[in-house]
Amino acid sequence: MKLSVFEKEIILTRNEVSIMRKLAEFDYMLDSFDRDSKNLSQLRQDFVNKYTQSYIENDMNLDDFVVGKGNKNSFCYQLEFNLARLGSIRGSNSKKFGIYYSQDEKKYITTKAWARKNINESFSELKNAIIEIIKLGADDSKESIKKIDSIPLSSIFKYKILSVYYPNNYLNIFSKNPLSYFLFQFYPESNFKKSSIYEMQKKLIEIKNSNKIIKNWTNIEYGNYLYYLFKNVKKLNTSDKPNRQKNNNFTLETPVDPEI
Incomplete structure (x- = not known):
């Protein structure tokens, strides 16, 4: 049976548990992150109601x-x-x-x-x-x-x-560059470049659902949390060319708790 690129990635990453980083490793950042659940939910609901x-x-x-x-x-x-x-x-x-x-x-x-x-x-x-x-x-x-x-x-x-x-089915990250960057933070030796936007979203949601705390969050809150954890993703679109992140030189980030 011929496997899709995404299915191959899943098998690959299962064989790379030793180098996989888990979302739970960054749970020390949870207390300083403002989910703003009520306001985000109301914004979304007002729009879809109209x-x-x-x-x-x-x-x-x-x-x-x-x-x-x-x-x-x-x-x-x-x-x-x-x-x-x-x-x-x-x-x-x-x-x-x-x-x-x-x-x-x-x-x-x-x-x-x-x-x-x-x-x-x-x-x-x-x-x-x-x-x-x-x-x-x-x-x-x-x-x-x-x-x-x-x-x-x-x-x-x-x-x-x-x-x-459909905030339960899709992630609020919509282009391949940031999706690739966030996946790299968890699977630094895997290559998701040939995966679709939807496949990369689903892989990140799979990571979310493996965390006993964050799995209860909405995907919108979780997507915002990824930007909070890995701030260098903003360098993907920066005009500062010497410091611009590129797919071939992503680096692992260790989030720093701003309250410490």
């Missing part, structure tokens, strides 16, 4: 969706800015949303994948794609994930949607 599938399909107009028009309650603005503590998708331009409004050009911009006869047709099809992502995301099977990954929107946008609507 942006139901029915609302998106029947009531959400173009300006309720795009960034760039000054609407801080729009679907995309909220996901990128208001819900930033549920996982960051900042650092890339507005093309990730498929359609956005350009203040410089004073018009709506549609990416090539969503270019149709007119903006209304583009937006209608894009809304249908978002509804499809939400529907498919409820069943996080390989088949559903494959269909989601084939939708021509940026991965960070799609996986932010999945994390917000």
Whole structure:
């Protein structure tokens, strides 16, 4: 039977117990970490209560969706800015949303994948794609994930949607670089570069569920905790080139308790 890259990684890491670091090794950091459970939960719930599938399909107009028009309650603005503590998708331009409004050009911009006869047709099809992502995301099977990954929107946008609507199934880390970095902290001799975003998320969630305390946290709290533990992940996107972390020179971090 032919094994997938991810299945091979699982077998490999099981044979490398001696060099695997466990999440429990960093439990001394738990007391200084603010989970902010209530506020994060309310932020998420308010969003999904407003942006139901029915609302998106029947009531959400173009300006309720795009960034760039000054609407801080729009679907995309909220996901990128208001819900930033549920996982960051900042650092890339507005093309990730498929359609956005350009203040410089004073018009709506549609990416090539969503270019149709007119903006209304583009937006209608894009809304249908978002509804499809939400529907498919409820069943996080390989088949559903494959269909989601084939939708021509940026991965960070799609996986932010999945994390917000299904926080028990997905992790609030949406791109391969930070996912690779966090996995390296636990499996420094394993290579997850060929794994998908979803596979890497699931591996990190597996690590979470092995910890008797953290397994009871939401995946949003856990994702934020990983950023708290391994702060050098921020160097992945830094403009400070001499200190920028690259996949081939990741280093292990030992978290330092700020209260000591």
